[in-house]
Amino acid sequence: MTHEFRNLITIAHLWQKQGHKVVMATVVAREGSSYRRPGVRMLVNESGEMMGAVSGGCVEKEVLRQSQSVFKEGKPKMMAYDGRYRLGCEGVLYVLLEPIAISEVIYGQLQPYFQERIPFACHSYFFKQEGEAEGMGSVLVLKGKKHPLYDAFSEKTATKTEIFSQEFSPIFQLYIFGAEHDAVELCKMGYLLGWDVYVVATPDEEKTIHYFEGATALWTPHFDALDVSRIDAQTAVVLMSHSFHKDVQYLMALRDVQPAYFGLLGPKHRRERLFSEFLDRYPDTPFNFFEQLKGPAGIDIGAESASEIAVSIVAEILSTIRKTLPQSLQHKTGNIHD
Structure with a gap:
């Protein structure tokens, strides 16, 4: 609120x-x-x-x-x-x-x-x-x-x-790492929920903040200059660059953060490749870092389009931070807000 x-x-x-x-x-x-x-x-x-x-x-x-x-x-x-x-x-x-x-x-x-x-x-x-x-x-x-x-x-x-x-509490914030069309839709969805949305892209993507409706800021740093100090327990992070190399670099930069939600776009086999590449460079990473990662990001609602995928991811973020199990309300016993 x-x-x-x-x-x-x-x-x-x-x-x-x-x-x-x-x-x-x-x-x-x-x-x-x-x-x-x-x-x-x-x-x-x-x-x-x-x-x-x-x-x-x-x-x-x-x-x-x-x-x-x-x-x-x-x-x-x-x-x-x-x-x-x-x-x-x-x-x-x-x-x-x-x-x-x-x-x-x-x-x-x-x-x-x-x-x-x-x-x-x-x-x-x-x-x-x-x-x-x-x-x-x-x-x-x-x-x-x-x-x-x-x-x-x-x-x-x-x-x-x-x-x-x-x-x-601090206003909830969403960090989107990626600048493709689905990132635009997720940014829009986060804005509609009142979140502060930050989009992180690489300099070569040549995007401006006007491309991302509702974005609080667009940052285009090199990987070694990425500032993640504002990511806290009132933050959701989603990696969705559609580039395996970029996602590996982002994951390495984010290895010490503990957000409320940490999602990875893409199928399970891609997630496992990311983990393998990451562990080759940081073999002593504690297991709880990987436990917090949700990949593929989102709840299974049959989403297909970019906007539907954004709804799926936002639903999982809300479910995670509110500590609820996604289900149809008609099957829930008791009051809606219990």
Whole structure:
């Protein structure tokens, strides 16, 4: 959700510079089932523009309607949306509506957290009783220091509230090693999911970043100058250069990384050739390095085209980082999000 929060902060800051008042809606609790879980947010400005969503579409109009009193009074309020009596999910959502002000100081202090991949938190104080109440509001927690998003909020008045606490990890990133058409499709898919996508190609491929829709950056270093220091536990890596020699070189450059997901495009016999070539050069490589490699990359969904293969790979990445076993939801027992 970090990428969604980054987008909300950016838009809220922009709207304020344009002279708009802004209300943030945060799902802080739920009873029963819902389309999204607590922690999802959206924005509304006084002109009726909305950014983000807190449901599949059934709650947003009510958020817009109830936000009008927040604009008028300038105070937070609790909204309870009961889907059992409406056309929606069979549960109750508790949505904190609050006027927010993203100061230049807060906006500036947040940027290094996004850019340098530093975790942070947000605490929302609330009562489940509908309507206005003193002591409600949200605060950002940056290196232990709290920054209220609602100007008039004070923790001194929030002694009896409930607290919804949310930790924000670094934005998930996807490193694609390769620059062919299927890399373009995978880049596009990663971007649609809100990931920061980095494409790595060799100088001889003569591609520009405009070729890769949604790419955060395109790098074309020589193998010996490849910087992999930003690859961390919130990163997926996919080798898909379609060149055996290049993939061997990339694999050697990546021998010390431990990403959340490490995929190799191509059939099993190609994977074994890669391993053999790699071991000839690094015979003491620990076995767990090879255990983390998923090749062929992707989930078996019958994918054929480049875009379908991208869906297959993204599905495996999500399954890996969410620690779930791919299956049809109709065969799953219990709730969808269990």
